[in-house]
Amino acid sequence: MNENLSVLGVFSLLSVLAVGGGAAVLPETKMLVVETHHWLTDDQFRDIYGLGQVVPGPNMLMVMVIGYHVTGFFGALLAYLGFFVPAGVISLGASRLWDHFEGSPWRASLQRGMAPLVVGLMAAGAIAIARTAIDGAMTVAIAIAVFLGVFFVKRINPAILVLGGGVVGLIALR
Amino acid sequence: MSHPAPADATVPAPPSGPVGFGEIFATFLVIGATSFGGGVVAYLRNALVLQKGWLDEERFLSALEIAQALPGLNATNMAIIVGDRLRGILGAIIAFIGITLPGAALIMALGVAYASNAHNPYVNAALIGVGAAAVGMLAAVTLQIGRKQFGSLIDIAIILVTVGLVSFLHVSLIWVLLTVGPAAVLIYRPRKEAAAAEADPT
Structure with a gap:
């Protein structure tokens, strides 16, 4: 009954976890959508990811198609809001606070340390798609x-x- | 006798009054309709810094730094941060809707068409090709972004540990972020003289 709530919850979680962008969160997206919730088959996931690559703009808009497969247009809207709003709110708040940390040496450490982690997550994203594609x-x-x-x-x-x-x-x- | 335009004429002066909501929407709508495949940073810089002059290079890079360090996609985070700096929260919302609207409309049209043609052999064959192409693109973009990291043994180790945990041990992303993340940041923790000596051993 509460598939809508699950869609909102799953994509909100992915939104907050999407450090390093869309490709970095791809393996987790596939795991939740295909294995945990069985909303799509492996092949459908590959197809929908592929569709996302031929449209302009942010490349994870394909989450809308996943939402659409679960509960129709309302699901698409929830996936869109879930995936983009939580991260957007964090960015908005952080952008206003960021200048307070100007000159903190930890800012550089954070970027230096997270860079290889993000590359690793992107590589894992490529592997996740490759396994089906x-x-x-x-x-x-x-x-x-x-x-x-x-x-x-x-x-x-x-x-x-x-x-x-x-x-x-x-x-x-x- | 036409003189070449002075260099600063190519970069418009910062806007004197507040930028209109319509202009914010239209600018991000164009970026959303024309940017493809991870190259969005170049499109953003071109539109926001070079064409509109809404941000100077330094403020653009500082916004980008925030967008990349935080959860979410660079493209939407940048739209939200820049929209907020131009016209507050409403500016952020309008910029966000602008940059996502063209892609959202198109992906929904494709998604609905896909849902009703999923068993068509032609559609399947085309999408198998698209999926394979997406793998090639993702691999190339990963290598391009990671070019700097592949020169450092420590970074290669962090990359391999991350791939091993996510792809082969299927550890949930939240645990990877909470363990590998702090460990990697600690490895690169601020050091005083040591860091300067290490970075410049001459």
């Missing part, structure tokens, strides 16, 4: 091609490459 030679080839494109070709819109992956999939895998 990489299956067979064609998907490996697409992933490597996009990796090389993003990594070595500057000034290329990554969304174009992701859409390109979709076109190759459509032609080769249907």
Whole structure:
């Protein structure tokens, strides 16, 4: 009955945990959405994450589609508010307080220490998606091609490459 | 006899009066509609510092520092912090709605279409390709962001411990943040002379 409340709760928790941005919270998102709550299958999660990569703006707007799968448009709204409002309120408050800590040497320690943790969490995010998305030679080839494109070709819109992956999939895998 | 424009003419002067809510909304709406794939910081800097002159470089970097250190996405945190600095809480709300609205509308359209076509083999094939491409993109962005960290053995150790805990031992993120986080910050705790000597061993 209270699926709506669960959606709000899960995404509010993820919002507060999303230190380092969307990719860092991806493994936890997958764990809660697929394994704990069974709102989506592995494949659905991969598909919806992929959809999120072809739209502009903040890349975790895909949480709305997850909410939509649970309780429709109201669920989408709750996922949106849950995922963005708690972190936003913290940012607003911290931005007003931040200047009080100007010159504290711990500020630099915090950034220096959290940087590798965030990189580790992003790598874990890539692994979480790869476990469902990489299956067979064609998907490996697409992933490597996009990796090389993003990594070595500057000034290329990554969304174009992701859409390109979709076109190759459509032609080769249907 | 046209003289080249003086350098400071390319950066508009800071706004004299308060920036209008409509302008805040429109600016962030454009950023939300045109930024893709993690490159949002470049779009924000271009719009807020170079085009609008709402922030100077230093204030932009300080806002970015806050946005990155705290929970939440850089893009939405930046919108909220900058909106708040321009016009208070209402400015923050308007900037936030602006930067998320285009993507939110589009993802919902795609999400609804996906929900009713989930068993279409063409849709499935395309999304398998998109998912594989997303893995490649995520891996590349991780390496780009972590470029500096991969040069330090301590950082590599923190990265490996984090990946091991999350990906292989499936430890909940909250525990990873509460254990690895403080440990990493302690490793890099402020030191007085030692830090200066270590950073510059000449």
